[in-house]
Amino acid sequence: MRILAIDYGDARTGIAVSDLTGSIVGSTTVIHGRNRERVIAEIVRMVLQSQAEEVVMGFPRNMDGSEGPRADLYRDFAAALGEALGMEVRLWDERRTTVEAHNILSAHNYHGQKRKNTVDAVAASLILEGYLAYRRNHPAAEQAAALNAHTTVPPTGGTTLPPTGGQY
Numbered sequence: 364m365r366i367l368a369i370d371y372g373d374a375r376t377g378i379a380v381s382d383l384t385g386s387i388v389g390s391t392t393v394i395h396g397r398n399r400e401r402v403i404a405e406i407v408r409m410v411l412q413s414q415a416e417e418v419v420m421g422f423p424r425n426m427d428g429s430e431g432p433r434a435d436l437y438r439d440f441a442a443a444l445g446e447a448l449g450m451e452v453r454l455w456d457e458r459r460t461t462v463e464a465h466n467i468l469s470a471h472n473y474h475g476q477k478r479k480n481t482v483d484a485v486a487a488s489l490i491l492e493g494y495l496a497y498r499r500n501h502p503a504a505e506q507a508a509a510l511n512a513h514t515t516v517p518p519t520g521g522t523t524l525p526p527t528g529g530q531y
Contacts, residue, residue: 421457
């Protein structure tokens with residue numbers, strides 16, 4: 364099962380797509396644009412082209428676990444995207460993914476414009492890696508999700524799944 368992950372942003376939206384088995388990150392890209400409808404249309408095109416069966420999107424949380432100031436914006440975007448796709452968009456706690464992405468890029472000597480054009484794709488890959496690791500380590504949660512496709516599971520105080528970064 365192929366899974367597409369999203370790191371949504373105002374000017375750039377990072378996309379990562381798993382391999383066919385849903386085990387590892389297979390490809391990444393960045394959508395450049397501020398127009399919400401155009402970004403949604405491009406994501407829909409990518410989901411169809413990649414034949415992704417599941418979509419997961421980073422969701423802003425503060426370090427204390429509370430929802431970040433942009434939570435409503437992200438929730439609204441996910442709902443609009445889900446409607447356009449005809450499938451649920453799962454929200455995933457994206458704490459520290461952008462920080463980790465910057466650290467990874469610094470370690471590989473990516474700076475300036477090169478980093479700016481890449482960081483969102485790296486953040487999307489970190490969101491996807493965290494989600495894939497969660498699926499591997501919690502197969503019962505995925506069975507429950509299959510039974511109730513309208514509810515993101517497991518519930519952790521809202522509609523988001525546990526944090527990324529190997530904190531399972």
